[in-house]
Amino acid sequence: MTKQFFALGLAVVLLPGVAIAQTLDRAAPIDFKGRYLVSISDADMLASAYVDGRLGPREGRDALSVIPLGGHAREFRAYETAASNSVAGPPTAVTVEPDGRYALVVETFEQRPDGAWQTQTFADLKQGNRILVFDLGDPTRPTLVQELAIADRPTAVSINQNGSLAAVTFHPKGAGSETPLALIPLSNGRLGTPTYPSVPLWSGGHELIHAEWRPTENVLALVNRTAAEVTFAQVISQGGQVELQPWGNVVQVEKEPFMARFTSDGQYLIVNNLFWGADVEGHWNEAPRGSVNSVRLEAGIQPDGSPRHALVSRAMTGVSPEGLAVSPNGRYVVTTNLERSYLPYDDTRITWFSSLSFIALDPQTGQLTHVADYPFDGILPEAAAFDASSQYLAVANYDHFDDRIQGGSIDFWRIAVDPLNPQPMLVQTRYSVPVTRGAHSMVLVP
Numbered sequence: 001m002t003k004q005f006f007a008l009g010l011a012v013v014l015l016p017g018v019a020i021a022q023t024l025d026r027a028a029p030i031d032f033k034g035r036y037l038v039s040i041s042d043a044d045m046l047a048s049a050y051v052d053g054r055l056g057p058r059e060g061r062d063a064l065s066v067i068p069l070g071g072h073a074r075e076f077r078a079y080e081t082a083a084s085n086s087v088a089g090p091p092t093a094v095t096v097e098p099d100g101r102y103a104l105v106v107e108t109f110e111q112r113p114d115g116a117w118q119t120q121t122f123a124d125l126k127q128g129n130r131i132l133v134f135d136l137g138d139p140t141r142p143t144l145v146q147e148l149a150i151a152d153r154p155t156a157v158s159i160n161q162n163g164s165l166a167a168v169t170f171h172p173k174g175a176g177s178e179t180p181l182a183l184i185p186l187s188n189g190r191l192g193t194p195t196y197p198s199v200p201l202w203s204g205g206h207e208l209i210h211a212e213w214r215p216t217e218n219v220l221a222l223v224n225r226t227a228a229e230v231t232f233a234q235v236i237s238q239g240g241q242v243e244l245q246p247w248g249n250v251v252q253v254e255k256e257p258f259m260a261r262f263t264s265d266g267q268y269l270i271v272n273n274l275f276w277g278a279d280v281e282g283h284w285n286e287a288p289r290g291s292v293n294s295v296r297l298e299a300g301i302q303p304d305g306s307p308r309h310a311l312v313s314r315a316m317t318g319v320s321p322e323g324l325a326v327s328p329n330g331r332y333v334v335t336t337n338l339e340r341s342y343l344p345y346d347d348t349r350i351t352w353f354s355s356l357s358f359i360a361l362d363p364q365t366g367q368l369t370h371v372a373d374y375p376f377d378g379i380l381p382e383a384a385a386f387d388a389s390s391q392y393l394a395v396a397n398y399d400h401f402d403d404r405i406q407g408g409s410i411d412f413w414r415i416a417v418d419p420l421n422p423q424p425m426l427v428q429t430r431y432s433v434p435v436t437r438g439a440h441s442m443v444l445v446p
Contacts, residue, residue, distance in 0.1 A: 151175030
């Protein structure tokens with residue numbers, strides 16, 4: 001078990017003729033609030049396959065992991081079940097219903113076959129076409145209850161505020177060039193028949209990389225990776241059918257947006273930007289530092305009466321900020337930055353670290369202020385989740401530089417302040433939960 005330690009001090013107080021032994025628990029406080037964390041792991045490939053294409057040895061099978069959060073962090077452990085998934089996409093391949101009972105996982109690429117000599121490179125992997133439903137009623141025994149065939153190569157999934165609709169996006173090399181989005185009814189943990197609606201303001205040749213529901217109504221934020229913009233669409237039900245209607249203006253963000261998260265009140269949308277592209281060596285291997293943008297929804301009214309959304313602020317992050325988390329209280333943003341941790345060990349450009357960027361968010365104005373970057377010993381961290389109190393953070397660590405350590409991990413951080421200088425900062429704790437190698441998407445069930 002990696003990184004799970006606690007400090008236990010034994011103080012001996014000497015009194016005249018008496019020796020008194022007093023046990024002190026000197027562990028720093030941690031009270032990670034929530035019911036459980038849900039993550040998924042892609043066991044099929046080393047992180048360096050993004051560069052050299054070689055999958056390397058498989059470590060177990062793709063998995064869904066559930067970490068119940070009751071008790072002290074030193075007692076946390078993961079309960080796992082098989083769940084075919086892939087890291088090849090944004091870290092939004094798992095989501096959970098609002099009541100926390102059912103989790104959905106999209107299969108971007110199929111599980112690598114056992115002992116298949118012909119599946120040795122990234123190009124050998126077969127595109128997936130399923131969405132999986134897991135019952136989390138007993139978080140120590142997550143159970144697969146449904147598999148539904150959908151279009152090829154789904155990349156992201158999210159569920160609306162009342163748990164009745166799932167939105168799934170598709171990669172252009174799968175179904176996404178013609179069918180970038182599916183809407184799937186959801187009731188009592190069962191998915192219905194998918195529909196593939198027309199997407200407003202959409203044209204071929206682009207990639208809809210993520211569709212995120214606004215937490216207050218049936219409005220989707222649609223992240224166009226190739227056009228570097230976000231559009232908004234309202235979901236309308238008519239005669240048992242659903243369709244999308246444009247809802248306000250297009251908002252231009254920065255280069256290579258990857259995913260989006262709303263603040264809990266739905267007032268702001270936060271988008272991370274990777275600055276990858278054809279003009280970057282290896283598309284991403286020598287990318288500069290990335291950024292996040294904040295967008296205020298319904299900042300005004302346009303002449304036609306539709307809402308006007310406004311780009312409000314930006315902040316710089318570390319290199320390749322693939323993961324994005326917004327605290328429940330709307331005051332903090334964290335990105336998980338790959339840096340160049342995923343390069344092969346013999347590549348001189350490798351960074352023997354990844355990092356987190358900690359950014360303050362003004363919940364009234366949407367202004368973003370970069371606080372600091374925090375390097376740490378880890379490979380390809382793609383996801384993070386705040387706890388329900390907004391005081392702690394879980395970070396998905398894909399792999400370790402020490403190859404003697406099997407698997408990945410979910411690592412725990414705290415937001416701390418110096419009482420004499422109350423600037424918030426991130427501090428990595430010693431608490432960590434081992435999971436199957438390849439952890440890349442994660443959500444909190446509060």
